[in-house]
Amino acid sequence: MLKVENLKLGYDNVPVIFDVSLEVHEKEVVSIVGSNGAGKSTILRGLSGVIKPMAGTITFMGETINHVPAHRLVEMGMAHVPEGRQLFGKLSVRENLMLGAYVLKDEKTKKDCLEQVYDLFPRLKEREDQAAETFSGGEQQMLAIARGL
Numbered sequence: 001m002l003k004v005e006n007l008k009l010g011y012d013n014v015p016v017i018f019d020v021s022l023e024v025h026e027k028e029v030v031s032i033v034g035s036n037g038a039g040k041s042t043i044l045r046g047l048s049g050v051i052k053p054m055a056g057t058i059t060f061m062g063e064t065i066n067h068v069p070a071h072r073l074v075e076m077g078m079a080h081v082p083e084g085r086q087l088f089g090k091l092s093v094r095e096n097l098m099l100g101a102y103v104l105k106d107e108k109t110k111k112d113c114l115e116q117v118y119d120l121f122p123r124l125k126e127r128e129d130q131a132a133e134t135f136s137g138g139e140q141q142m143l144a145i146a147r148g149l
């Protein structure tokens with residue numbers, strides 16, 4: 001699904017990570033482990049298109065995505081669940097999930113997706129009308145992951 005080859009990323013032309021290669025296959029979970037400041041978040045920002053590669057290639061579902069803008073990547077199925085969650089605190093659980101589903105045009109697909117994440121995280125269904133900011137940290141993390149899915 002995802003292939004990263006010799007990726008170089010950085011900020012303002014100052015490289016931060018060099019020669020990173022990895023592959024993620026369907027139904028596989030891949031973790032990147034490293035100390036603070038090692039460049040984990042930078043790699044994820046590169047994958048989700050927030051910053052653009054200085055060298056190397058990123059291939060997603062058979063397509064080179066080096067220059068694909070972030071909003072297009074979301075439509076292709078790439079979602080970045082941010083470390084700090086960044087939920088819309090005043091909005092309800094359901095409204096946050098609907099924002100995650102804004103790229104889905106078909107109402108039936110949206111409804112099926114919602115059911116899937118409610119199956120995964122029943123807590124969210126129980127509290128779908130509750131404001132996100134009143135959730136505990138762990139519950140907010142569930143919501144952030146569910147919104148990405």
Ligand SMILES: Nc1ncnc2c1ncn2[C@@H]1O[C@H](COP(=O)(O)OP(=O)(O)O)[C@@H](O)[C@H]1O
Nearest residue numbers: 011012016034035036037038039040041042043
């Ligand atoms: N927006 C930014 N501008 C400049 N440097 C940054 C920026 N974000 C991160 N960095 C630098 O890039 C390096 C890697 O950071 P980061 O990817 O956040 O590491 P990690 O997620 O592994 O803790 C660090 O040296 C950090 O200071």
Ligand SMILES: [Mg+2]
Nearest residue numbers: 040041042083
């Ligand atoms: Mg980080």
